[in-house]
Amino acid sequence: MGAQYQLNRADFIFKNENDWEEILTKILNQTPQDLINELISSELKGRGGAGFPTGLKWKVAAEAKASRKFVICNADEGEPGTFKDREILERVPYKVLTAMVACGYVIGAKEGIIYLRGEYRFLLEELLKVIEEFEYYLREIGQTFTIKVFMGSGAYICGEETALFESLEGKRGEPRNKPPYPTSSGYMGLPTVINNVETLAHTYTIFKYGAKKFYDLGVQYSRGTKLFSVSGDTPKPGIYELELGMSVQDFVHEFGDGDTKAVQVGGASGSLVPRKKFMDTAIGFSGKLTGISLPTGGSMMLFNSSRSMYNVLDNYLEFFREESCGQCTPCRVGCQQLLIGIKAVKRGDKPASYLDKLIRLTETMQHTAKCGLGQSVANSFSSIVENFREEMIY
């Protein structure tokens, strides 16, 4: 290990400054090109988990030629162990709305949509009130941007951007093939920028304090801060804003209960890090210099030694089996067979070597499934089975 990581707390996102009118004016006084440059030089990457550079996304959408474009805020936060977006929309919704207007201004869109998951229906009334106030102000200053809230109805897969478009269009939330990418053909086949709630909130920070302030935090390839949703066996579950690039060891030192056996980074679709790898694993987007790096949408679940990793995997697979949209065979059949498979090994109906066969099945899913759901089952499955093999068998 070359680099030494440490845990650095930050406080940008939830700092309630209520200065959005001022920031909005500042944004609208710059040219779209300046704003794009600001975002690109901040090296902000998408905070939903996939990590696509946000500045580039806005740039491509700005260059797309169309009479109508959309800005969509993805608030279909469904990954097990993630709850940061709800908190942002509850506590600082105006930051997200300001960022949506900024994005609309940059790419030339007049319509914004927030796709809010059905489970968060209880946020709706407050959110609509804030939007009403916000739109009133926009009209005052002569902006014609509108923001609508569209409610989901309970489907994890709708967090996948193209499935989300299908759902917005009134259909089953089944992912589309990519390309074409949303920036050229998204909602209604028109150029669309779709950003996670947290990503939008970070752009507010960047436009307010400048790209340098953001860039100076974190490590190479993983700049800035990130919200972490901490849950499981920890004395202090909750949401924490931390600089990217810390090691899992440092994280556990801060949040563990002294008996942490493993940490699930990135929810059910992420990877499990066992104790022996805490030192060598960093939290951030991977790059040449950073060794093993795990990207995350912010879900950090801690397990102590009283937990059976078999039960954990069983719970994840049950989740995937239910949430798989059923459109493509590798995912639909794969998720079911994995669950049947580990149960059979546990009962002793299948030999331990059958686990290797199941790992190969997840590899097949990784290559052949249509979207991130089926592809990422391999992450948690292989990291759990490889590190806790004996718990799967006995």
Add this chain to the structure above:
Amino acid sequence: MSPIQILIKELADQYGRRRECLLPVMQGVIERENYLSEYSIVEIAREMDLPAAEVYGTATFYSFMEVKPMGRFVIRICKTITCSMKGKNQVLFAIQDMLKIKVGETSADGRFTLLQTNCLGLCHKAPAMLINHTPFTNLTPEKVRDVLSDFMKK
């Protein structure tokens, strides 16, 4: 016109009759009825000029759109990993014991339906559940009994 037909017409007038208005219309019916009956599905299809099979296919994709009758209060308890680790089963047993229903069933008086659901995004306050749209967190068997007693009076 039946009350449902009137409701569907009102919703379609409010949201529109294009395909992308289908989810809000269905959600509006569920808000009133707690589920989509076969009759509502056919009427939505008629009002929006869609095949009923399309409407049914779309509705059954979403776990919050039920196509069988639900109680007035739909309890959805989270069964994903953190809630499950933090004692979801004890809470679930307490609910089953108190309401005399199992998961998937509706109480005889039509008041409660008990369902399990996937991650509600309340993991730091696990175990959690929703009753209709309202979240309840940090549940224990004692706490859930108190919550349900309040709902029994409603």
